[in-house]
Amino acid sequence: MSTVILALAVALVAWLYSSVGHAGASGYIAVMTIAGLAPAEIKPIALFLNILVASIASVQFYRGGHFSWKLFWPFALLATPFAFIGGATQIPIDVFSKILGIVLGVSALWLFKPISEGEQIQEPSTASAMGLGAGIGLLSGLTGTGGGIYLTPLLLWMRWATTKTASAVSALFILLNSVAGFAGVLSNQARIPNHAYLLAVAVIVGGFFGATLGSFRLPVRTARVLLAIVMCIASIKLLAT
Numbered sequence: 001m002s003t004v005i006l007a008l009a010v011a012l013v014a015w016l017y018s019s020v021g022h023a024g025a026s027g028y029i030a031v032m033t034i035a036g037l038a039p040a041e042i043k044p045i046a047l048f049l050n051i052l053v054a055s056i057a058s059v060q061f062y063r064g065g066h067f068s069w070k071l072f073w074p075f076a077l078l079a080t081p082f083a084f085i086g087g088a089t090q091i092p093i094d095v096f097s098k099i100l101g102i103v104l105g106v107s108a109l110w111l112f113k114p115i116s117e118g119e120q121i122q123e124p125s126t127a128s129a130m131g132l133g134a135g136i137g138l139l140s141g142l143t144g145t146g147g148g149i150y151l152t153p154l155l156l157w158m159r160w161a162t163t164k165t166a167s168a169v170s171a172l173f174i175l176l177n178s179v180a181g182f183a184g185v186l187s188n189q190a191r192i193p194n195h196a197y198l199l200a201v202a203v204i205v206g207g208f209f210g211a212t213l214g215s216f217r218l219p220v221r222t223a224r225v226l227l228a229i230v231m232c233i234a235s236i237k238l239l240a241t
Helices: 003-018 025-035 039-063 069-088 093-112 126-143 148-157 163-186 196-214 221-240
Strands: none
Touching (some): 025 039, 025 093, 039 093, 039 163, 039 196, 069 163, 093 126, 093 148, 148 163
16 A cells, blocks of 8 residues: 555544544554554554544634643543553563454454443533543553553543544543654554555645544534445454454
């Protein structure tokens, strides 16, 4: 896959994910895996792109008036340091590939599943939110994702937030975890390859339009299903190797 085609693919991923408050790391991992990039190269690039798109999504959803600090801080408090630990942790390539495969598979299932608004919103306990945040943070750092692919469905299925609030909270959660995970990766002398900067331009464009439109009502069901299929292919490829 040429760099230009890869850039177009990650731009589409950024548009789709940012429309629901996500930064797209699991989607970037999927397309980079299909493109044949090495797992060790995928992790820092995915986090780098995540930071860019999550920054845009955080601003746009905050401007839309959907952010809740009261819901956000218990999940984020321990998630950020655990994301750094996960990012700094080096694991064997074959184990890393299997973890990525499982993450992509779970993420694809979430994209297939329709999520409805909860009628009655309840607040999570501080202790449970902190514990869940720590676990999501560690996993996000290990796999090069921001954790939103887990936090958003959790908030919705547990009736802890409406869709828009879950998107806004997840966007900033992803940003902090991605920065922490990226710092952990860099602590092991990892470097960003030159072709990643073209991908960065692509995701900025895609992320801006996706997050802007996502602040309003944007149906993306068909596109989400197509993206989930791509992620399933990448998951099978990783788990079969």
